[in-house]
Amino acid sequence: PDNPVLDALAAHRLVPVVVVDGADEGARLADALVAGGLPVAEITLRLAGGLDAIRAVAKNQPDVVIGAGTVTTVAQVDDVVEAGARYIVSPGLSTAVVRRAQEHGVPVLPGVATPSEIMAALDLGVDVVKLFPASVVGGPAAIKAFSAPFPGLRFVPTGGVSAANLGDYLGLEPVLAVGGSWMVDRKLVTAGDWDGITSRTRDAVALAAQ
Ligand code: 3PG
Numbered sequence: 001p002d003n004p005v006l007d008a009l010a011a012h013r014l015v016p017v018v019v020v021d022g023a024d025e026g027a028r029l030a031d032a033l034v035a036g037g038l039p040v041a042e043i044t045l046r047l048a049g050g051l052d053a054i055r056a057v058a059k060n061q062p063d064v065v066i067g068a069g070t071v072t073t074v075a076q077v078d079d080v081v082e083a084g085a086r087y088i089v090s091p092g093l094s095t096a097v098v099r100r101a102q103e104h105g106v107p108v109l110p111g112v113a114t115p116s117e118i119m120a121a122l123d124l125g126v127d128v129v130k131l132f133p134a135s136v137v138g139g140p141a142a143i144k145a146f147s148a149p150f151p152g153l154r155f156v157p158t159g160g161v162s163a164a165n166l167g168d169y170l171g172l173e174p175v176l177a178v179g180g181s182w183m184v185d186r187k188l189v190t191a192g193d194w195d196g197i198t199s200r201t202r203d204a205v206a207l208a209a210q
Pocket of ligand 1: 017069070091158159160161179180181182
């Protein structure tokens, strides 16, 4: 991909998918990830305070490659761009969502699970997709099969990725990065276990470097 934000995701190889609520949680989460050596986060819109969390990190921690996840509507695209998200991730492929993100000049990773969805993404000019839910649609074998007819397409497999299997994905050439929630289990956030998040993050970064 020819984009500095996607280049940053490709360099870090890991995209923590995060459920946080509000500016304070967002800031603490970002600090915990940075301490673990991974200045990247995809903050989802699953809780009402997700947007404020994105805004806080974008404003106060500009070194963190902050993105928005679970973006499913055009209005949410506008909201997260206004809040400062530098990339947008969606569980599926919505033409309207992709076009709006492109109008804003913000990279968008639509979710795909089939060759038809891949073709729709390519038609829209997208060359990096989220394979979702990666483990359900066939895992690494699916990426090998999907990439044969679509050379040049890059995948960010997400869904069921963990410390136990991330190497199986990262070893594949079409895989730009992997995404997942295992580094930032919501239970660790609600318990305020920021050290636990840092520790899991550090472990994942070490695995990804192998
Ligand atoms: C997502 O929205 O990308 C998924 O919830 C992440 O999947 P995981 O929880 O299996 O890592």
